[in-house]
Amino acid sequence: AQTVTQSQPEMSVQEAETVTLSCTYDTSESNYYLFWYKQPPSRQMILVIRQEAYKQQNATENRFSVNFQKAAKSFSLKISDSQLGDTAMYFCAFIGSGGGADGLTFGKGTHLIIQP
Amino acid sequence: GAGVSQSPRYKVAKRGQDVALRCDPISGHVSLFWYQQALGQGPEFLTYFQNEAQLDKSGLPSDRFFAERPEGSVSTLKIQRTQQEDSAVYLCASSLGFRQANYGYTFGSGTRLTVV
Numbered sequence: 267a268q269t270v271t272q273s274q275p276e277m278s279v280q281e282a283e284t285v286t287l288s289c290t291y292d293t294s295e296s297n298y299y300l301f302w303y304k305q306p307p308s309r310q311m312i313l314v315i316r317q318e319a320y321k322q323q324n325a326t327e328n329r330f331s332v333n334f335q336k337a338a339k340s341f342s343l344k345i346s347d348s349q350l351g352d353t354a355m356y357f358c359a360f361i362g363s364g365g366g367a368d369g370l371t372f373g374k375g376t377h378l379i380i381q382p
Numbered sequence: 383g384a385g386v387s388q389s390p391r392y393k394v395a396k397r398g399q400d401v402a403l404r405c406d407p408i409s410g411h412v413s414l415f416w417y418q419q420a421l422g423q424g425p426e427f428l429t430y431f432q433n434e435a436q437l438d439k440s441g442l443p444s445d446r447f448f449a450e451r452p453e454g455s456v457s458t459l460k461i462q463r464t465q466q467e468d469s470a471v472y473l474c475a476s477s478l479g480f481r482q483a484n485y486g487y488t489f490g491s492g493t494r495l496t497v498v
Contacts, residue, residue, distance in 0.1 A: 299484045301486050303486075303489075308491055309471060309473075309494070310489055310491040311425070311473065311475070311487075311489035318484075359424075361484060363484070369427040369475075369487075370425075370427070370487070371427075372425050372426070373424050374424045375422075
């Protein structure tokens with residue numbers, strides 16, 4: 267079974283700063299997919315960024331980028347030029363290459379607060 | 383529909399009551415997942431449907447929990463004789479197919495269940 271660990275329960279930064287959220291995972295699978303989801307107070311989980319384990323290039327989506335270190339089983343999220351609307355819970359998640367009948371495995375989340 | 387719709391958005395139940403939570407996935411989405419998210423935690427897998435077939439129910443915490451998707455579209459999660467530990471947000475997610483789950487799911491906004 268896989269596990270996902272987010273060691274930062276809460277982080278707070280000033281608007282326009284850069285912030286990095288940490289995530290580590292454990293799996294015996296060689297191919298898999300990693301995700302960062304954002305959950306605002308509306309509760310809907312919104313996909314921020316996705317990384318395929320067999321791709322060495324780090325994924326990037328506008329202000330969001332990841333640092334994927336497969337050997338270290340680390341998958342951190344960097345948010346550049348942070349905005350007030352980035353305030354939310356952020357969850358790191360894992361799924362095996364087969365799609366996973368048992369679905370995504372999530373970490374416990376990091377509450378990110380962007381201060382004006 | 384354009385997104386995954388869940389109802390009711392909030393539900394308060396007296397201990398011992400039965401509740402039914404509804405999920406209306408994106409039209410044409412084959413895969414449907416239910417997750418339970420306790421306060422301050424990440425979502426945890428409950429059950430998975432592929433069309434009308436329930437392929438995995440290993441995450442259901444007890445035999446008081448029951449899920450169905452009789453026509454392969456709308457799904458209902460039923461909790462019998464609710465207990466206080468059932469208080470949580472129940473999230474539904476769907477994807478186009480089993481393999482497409484690797485691209486992440488589309489989540490609904492969840493139902494917040496409070497058992498008093």
